[in-house]
Amino acid sequence: MALNLKGIISPYNALKQAGRKPHTVQYPYKKKEAADRYRGFHFNDIQECIGCGTCSTICQNHAIDMIEIEGLEVGPGDSGLRPRVDNGRCCWCALCVDSCPTGSLSLTKDYLYVSEDPNSFLLIPGIDNPDGQNRKSWISNGNSLLDYKRIPMRELEGQERVKSFAEVVLGYNEEEARTEAARCLGCGICTENCPVHMHIPEYINAIARGDDKMAVKIIYDNNPLGETCGKVCTRRCEEICAFTKRGEPIAIRWLKRYATETVENEKMIEEIVNPTILPPNGHSVAIIGAGPGGLTAAYYLAMRGFNVMVYEAKEHAGGMIMYGIPKYRLPLDSLDKQIEYLQSIGVEIKFNTKVGKDISFDEIRQHHEAVYIGIGFEVPYKLGITGEDASGSIQAINFLREINREKHIEIGDKVVVIGGGNVAIDAARVSRRLGAEVTILYRRRVEDMPADWEEIEGAEDEGVIIHPQAIPLEIITDENNKVKAIKYANAEMIPDPKGGRPRPKIIEGDEHILEVTTVIGAIGQEADYSFLPDDIKEKLEINRGRIVVNEDRQTSIPWLFAGGDIANRRADAIGAIADGFNAVKGIEKFILKEDK
Amino acid sequence: MADLSTNYLGYKLKNPIIASSSTLTDNVDSIKKLEENGVAAVVLRSIFEEEIFLEADHEIKQAVKEGYDEALFDYFDARVKQHNVDEYLDLLLELKRHVNIPVLGSINCMSDHEWIYFAKQMESVGVDAIELNMFLLPSNFNRTCEENEKLYFSIVQKVLDQVSVPVTLKISHYFSNLATMIINLSKTDIKGLVLFNKFFAPDFDIEDEKLISTYVLSNPQDISLPLRWIAMLSDRVECDLVASTGVHDGAGVIKQLLAGATAVQIASTLYKHGPEQIGVMLKELEDWMNRKGYESLADFKGKLSYKNVKDPALYERVQFMKYFGSHK
Numbered sequence: 001m002a003l004n005l006k007g008i009i010s011p012y013n014a015l016k017q018a019g020r021k022p023h024t025v026q027y028p029y030k031k032k033e034a035a036d037r038y039r040g041f042h043f044n045d046i047q048e049c050i051g052c053g054t055c056s057t058i059c060q061n062h063a064i065d066m067i068e069i070e071g072l073e074v075g076p077g078d079s080g081l082r083p084r085v086d087n088g089r090c091c092w093c094a095l096c097v098d099s100c101p102t103g104s105l106s107l108t109k110d111y112l113y114v115s116e117d118p119n120s121f122l123l124i125p126g127i128d129n130p131d132g133q134n135r136k137s138w139i140s141n142g143n144s145l146l147d148y149k150r151i152p153m154r155e156l157e158g159q160e161r162v163k164s165f166a167e168v169v170l171g172y173n174e175e176e177a178r179t180e181a182a183r184c185l186g187c188g189i190c191t192e193n194c195p196v197h198m199h200i201p202e203y204i205n206a207i208a209r210g211d212d213k214m215a216v217k218i219i220y221d222n223n224p225l226g227e228t229c230g231k232v233c234t235r236r237c238e239e240i241c242a243f244t245k246r247g248e249p250i251a252i253r254w255l256k257r258y259a260t261e262t263v264e265n266e267k268m269i270e271e272i273v274n275p276t277i278l279p280p281n282g283h284s285v286a287i288i289g290a291g292p293g294g295l296t297a298a299y300y301l302a303m304r305g306f307n308v309m310v311y312e313a314k315e316h317a318g319g320m321i322m323y324g325i326p327k328y329r330l331p332l333d334s335l336d337k338q339i340e341y342l343q344s345i346g347v348e349i350k351f352n353t354k355v356g357k358d359i360s361f362d363e364i365r366q367h368h369e370a371v372y373i374g375i376g377f378e379v380p381y382k383l384g385i386t387g388e389d390a391s392g393s394i395q396a397i398n399f400l401r402e403i404n405r406e407k408h409i410e411i412g413d414k415v416v417v418i419g420g421g422n423v424a425i426d427a428a429r430v431s432r433r434l435g436a437e438v439t440i441l442y443r444r445r446v447e448d449m450p451a452d453w454e455e456i457e458g459a460e461d462e463g464v465i466i467h468p469q470a471i472p473l474e475i476i477t478d479e480n481n482k483v484k485a486i487k488y489a490n491a492e493m494i495p496d497p498k499g500g501r502p503r504p505k506i507i508e509g510d511e512h513i514l515e516v517t518t519v520i521g522a523i524g525q526e527a528d529y530s531f532l533p534d535d536i537k538e539k540l541e542i543n544r545g546r547i548v549v550n551e552d553r554q555t556s557i558p559w560l561f562a563g564g565d566i567a568n569r570r571a572d573a574i575g576a577i578a579d580g581f582n583a584v585k586g587i588e589k590f591i592l593k594e595d596k
Numbered sequence: 597m598a599d600l601s602t603n604y605l606g607y608k609l610k611n612p613i614i615a616s617s618s619t620l621t622d623n624v625d626s627i628k629k630l631e632e633n634g635v636a637a638v639v640l641r642s643i644f645e646e647e648i649f650l651e652a653d654h655e656i657k658q659a660v661k662e663g664y665d666e667a668l669f670d671y672f673d674a675r676v677k678q679h680n681v682d683e684y685l686d687l688l689l690e691l692k693r694h695v696n697i698p699v700l701g702s703i704n705c706m707s708d709h710e711w712i713y714f715a716k717q718m719e720s721v722g723v724d725a726i727e728l729n730m731f732l733l734p735s736n737f738n739r740t741c742e743e744n745e746k747l748y749f750s751i752v753q754k755v756l757d758q759v760s761v762p763v764t765l766k767i768s769h770y771f772s773n774l775a776t777m778i779i780n781l782s783k784t785d786i787k788g789l790v791l792f793n794k795f796f797a798p799d800f801d802i803e804d805e806k807l808i809s810t811y812v813l814s815n816p817q818d819i820s821l822p823l824r825w826i827a828m829l830s831d832r833v834e835c836d837l838v839a840s841t842g843v844h845d846g847a848g849v850i851k852q853l854l855a856g857a858t859a860v861q862i863a864s865t866l867y868k869h870g871p872e873q874i875g876v877m878l879k880e881l882e883d884w885m886n887r888k889g890y891e892s893l894a895d896f897k898g899k900l901s902y903k904n905v906k907d908p909a910l911y912e913r914v915q916f917m918k919y920f921g922s923h924k
Contacts, residue, residue: 381674384681386713386758420670450667473709500657501666506707523671544659545675569664 031112036137039092040111042085042125043132046072048104051079052187052242055096055105063089064096069127077189077240087113087121094138098145101185101242107138148247151180153254158461162432165327168458169231169257177258181208183243184250190237195570195578196222200237204255213272215259220273222581224299225292225338225573228321230257231330234452234572261334266341275345278305283591286311286368288355291319292573293374293564295342296580297587302346304588310347311364313354319376319564321573323401324423326430356531365559370587373547374564374576377525383418387475388521392483396427396522403430411436412517416486418442418472419522420449425456427520428464438463439514441470441488443504469493471506475519485515527566536560552586553579561586598885599892600878602636604836604859605725605762605787607698609636611878612849612893616790616840616861617642617702617729617766620871624690627699633871634878637698639861640691642729643684643714645677645705652676681714685721698724700764704731708751715755715763725762728755731770731793741772748781756785764788766840768795769821775829782833790838790861791822813864818842823855828911830856831903844868846880856898 034040046069056064066081074080083096083105097105105125110132115121123129154170155161161168172180186201194200199218206215219226233253241249263269283306287294290312298308316322317339321330343349355361364371380395382388394409396417402409415431417424420442431438440459442449446468449456460466469491476485489511491504526545529537541548541556549555549567563579565571600611615621615630615638622641630638652673660666684701691699701718703726705711715726730751732744748767755763763785769792771777782789799810819842826837839852840861852860865873890896902908 381671382678384674384677384713385709386716444670448667450670474712498657500660523674526675544655544664569668571668 034109034111034137036109038109038111039094039107039138040109040135041087041107041113041123041129041132042083042090042096043106043108043129043136044083044124044126045104045133046082046126048102048245049082049126050077050102050104050189050240050242050245051081052101052185052189053079053081053083054099054101054185054187054242055083057186058095058099060093060095061089061091063087063091067124069124076193077244079189079192082124082127084122084124087123088118095145097138097140099185100140100144101146101187102245103140103144106132106136106140108132108135109137110135146185146243146247147183148243150183150248150251151176153251158458158463161328162429162462165433167331168328169254171261172251172254172258177207177255178210180251181205181255184208185242187242189240189242190250190252193236193240195236195568195575196581197578198223198237200252203259204250204252207255207259212259212262215255216263216269216272217274219256219260220269220275223574223577224296224342225321225577226256227260227334227338228292228330229253229574229577230255230260231334232321232325233574234570236574264337266337266344269337269341270344273341275303277303277345280307281305281592283307284309284368285587285591286364286371287374288364288371289313289319289374289376289564290317290349291374291376291564291576292321293576293580293583294319294372295339295347296577297372297374297561297563297583298347298349298580299342299345300581300584301587302342304584306587306591308347309368310349311353311355311359312349312351315351317349317351319374319576323404324397324426325404326400326426327404328429328433329426354531361531361533361536369591370559370561372553372561372563372580372583372587373566374562374580375527375566376576377527377565377571379526379528380521381524381526383472383475383519383521383523385472385474387477387483388519390475390477390481390483392517393475393519393521396423396520397525399427399520400430403434409434411520413437414516415439415518415520416441416514416516417520417522419524420444420451421522421524422451422455423525424520424522425451425459425464427522429455429459429462431518431520432459432462432464436518437465439465439467439516441472441486442466442468443471443491444501445469445493448501469504471504472519473511476513483516483519485513486519487511487513525565549579550586551582552589553583554586554590558590598882598890600881600885602859602893604637604838605698605700605764607637607724609698609859610634611636611881612853612857612859613874613877614639614700614838614859614861615866615874616863617727618863618867620863620866622687624687624694626871627691627695629871630866630874631695631697633874635697635871635874636859637700637724638695639700639702639727640684640687642702642704643680645707645710645714648677648680649673649706651680681717685717688718688721688723692722700725700727702727702729702766704729708747708754711751712754712758715759719759719761723761725764725787726755726759727764727766727790728752729766729793731768731795745771745777748777749784752781752784752786762787764790764836764838766790766793768792769825774825778825778829779832779834782835786835788836788838788858789833790840791825792841794818794841794863813867814841814844815864816842816844816848819844819848819851823851824911826852826857827855827900827905828902830898830901845873846877846884849877849881850884853893853897854900856901858897 184204203215203218235253238249287310415436417428474487489506493502547562561583564576617639656669701723703714836858839857843860844865
């Protein structure tokens with residue numbers, strides 16, 4: 001075989017080209033801009049995101065998980081988690097973006113990423129690509145799959161309301177409830193803000209799928225006064241609902257109301273809830289005060305086999321929800337139904353038994369191993385102005401109590417209410433129903449009023465006049481010491497340099513007289529601890545009028561527990577219910593540990 | 597034995613020494629000690645509106661720091677006020693049971709409607725008399741001196757209209773025309789004027805560079821200011837004058853009585869020497885009266901007042917020429 005030298009030498013021919021200028025030109029590398037609607041890597045506005053996890057839940061490829069971010073400042077309504085995307089799984093469908101309730105999640109035009117490390121394709125949008133902020137290509141505006149508008153609640157019209165004490169809120173019908181419930185994403189962010197951590201997504205989900213009984217059963221998991229909360233809860237849960245960033249929160253309160261109202265009587269509640277009641281454990285607990293906290297503690301203690309006795313000073317249970325909240329907000333038959341159910345499962349209530357008068361505190365202590373106090377704030381602050389003791393000058397809390405007892409109170413035709421909280425608004429709206437012209441004098445601005453905004457609006461709809469920045473100076477009386485007028489001064493708001501609330505300061509000389517027939521004081525309440533023996537008072541830690549308790553609602557005296565207004569910082573029914581619920585764990589721990 | 601009694605606010609006092617409003621007069625035990633040592637009347641520690649406001653403010657700020665919602669404390673000052681008033685009224689009621697000398701309530705407010713409220717509350721529990729401890733520091737740039745002075749009359753009149761117990765007024769010397777002011781105030785229905793109140797005096801700590809209080813207690817030399825004005829006005833006013841500030845011993849009491857005071861109020865000397873000082877002062881007064889041959893206070897009260905002194909022009913002199921001239 002002849003040697004083919006050409007074949008050997010040919011490759012070296014290329015050397016001839018060495019050192020010559022190339023015929024082609026190499027341009028520098030340039031990143032190619034994608035189309036504006038190109039769906040590339042995710043971007044997440046970390047501050048706007050609340051970590052609700054909807055993106056993770058909805059992702060069909062399981063490409064998103066939720067992780068903790070170090071150093072992230074977390075406030076109420078924020079889980080502290082943020083999405084992490086596995087770009088190896090992502091199909092860029094943008095379903096996560098279109099269902100993000102806050103609108104924090106988007107897609108960008110960025111698509112190029114090269115790495116040999118497969119784990120590096122797990123990106124935390126917004127953290128790993130902060131510059132994605134300027135390259136968004138797919139945002140959910142206009143594309144959102146979510147419905148940001150809630151189903152409105154039907155109510156009696158303002159002028160119609162003041163004719164009677166009929167319930168103002170008419171409630172959802174079935175269709176409305178299902179539709180509203182279907183809006184819920186089930187993210188569960190709301191549960192954190194609920195003092196008792198009710199299982200909100202679960203019962204809303206049950207309503208959405210048409211299982212109202214299951215919803216009721218879930219509600220009773222940790223709240224035996226669900227119907228009350230369905231009507232009058234301060235609903236902090238709604239304040240942090242994921243929808244609030246861009247729309248109206250889920251009507252959690254109204255949905256709870258809907259579900260609980262489907263149950264007509266206490267027998268039905270018992271059938272639905274079907275509580276597991278443990279056999280008697282031989283231990284006994286006293287509850288002082290049949291308010292929402294006391295009733296809650298009594299209910300769950302009774303279910304755990306404790307012998308529970310509730311001592312109630314008045315003729316009816318409920319405390320402030322019975323005597324403080326007007327019947328147009330919480331009708332008596334609704335409350336009765338709930339209390340009768342509690343009694344039916346073994347909660348015993350001794351009515352008309354005022355501790356310290358009808359029975360001593362020491363006697364109660366002797367007969368029970370632990371005591372829970374939930375007496376509420378029932379002693380009103382005095383207005384502290386001349387003429388306060390005149391006939392026709394009354395306290396809102398006493399006024400509401402007597403009205404709720406269906407007693408007649410003569411208030412005349414011109415009423416002034418002093419204060420800006422829910423009690424003041426309730427007193428004003430009740431006075432309207434009794435036919436009076438009503439003015440509220442509040443010393444700060446309307447936006448500073450601690451009352452629920454819905455209540456304030458409701459009062460205005462009913463014709464209550466709110467006069468903000470007005471400070472009462474004197475109640476003027478006639479020769480029979482009957483209220484004739486009120487003198488007040490207008491105030492200016494002085495900013496607090498330390499960042500507190502602005503303060504009202506009287507404008508010198510800007511004084512006015514308003515002719516009135518009744519003055520109702522509603523500037524706050526405090527507790528009456530006079531029933532406690534001195535030795536207990538000495539040992540009990542009380543701070544700013546409130547009994548100091550630990551997370552089990554246990555006071556500085558181990559066998560003594562407390563809850564509600566006298567121990568928490570909320571001044572609402574759900575706060576008291578949470579205290580009662582948590583105290584059960586504490587009491588159980590205390591007594592059963594003692595047992596061992 | 598000399599008669600030391602005097603009449604003030606419609607009460608016959610066993611002697612002219614009154615314990616003025618201070619922390620020595622804020623509890624039953626301390627007041628009982630003062631009574632045991634011979635004091636003729638006490639003025640309770642003032643109920644201060646400003647103090648109540650500051651207490652409420654402090655409490656709210658603390659609560660907010662602890663995580664409370666400030667709105668929960670919307671009218672918390674009303675609660676603090678009521679607790680303070682209740683404590684004050686309880687003290688008054690308790691004193692009624694434990695001491696036999698007249699007890700005067702004392703009020704110091706910032707807003708004019710509060711004076712009336714506190715006065716009426718005190719009257720409701722049977723206070724013997726009310727002293728209005730009025731001092732409006734003339735540092736409000738937006739108010740003229742006339743407006744400032746009018747406020748005194750307006751408040752006094754409002755209180756007088758509302759209560760029937762005797763009312764006395766304790767004032768400062770910060771007026772554009774003090775003599776006229778005192779005379780005009782005496783023409784209202786008040787029963788007495790106390791000259792003058794002693795208040796917080798600011799000073800600086802130059803090491804820590806901060807504001808501090810100074811001259812908390814008076815000195816015997818401080819007597820000259822009230823002495824001058826009592827001597828000048830005791831013959832011209834239509835109510836009793838009571839001397840306050842600088843009365844530390846029996847001589848101080850005698851001087852003020854000679855000037856025309858009906859009684860004296862003391863506090864600093866009690867802080868310095870204890871309640872026993874009252875007995876010492878009374879003994880000095882009695883010894884002096886015996887030495888001088890006076891049988892009652894009326895025998896020498898006002899003997900050196902403007903009307904009775906030989907050279908009244910001395911009271912009106914403001915320069916030191918004569919003083920220094922006589923000591924050359």
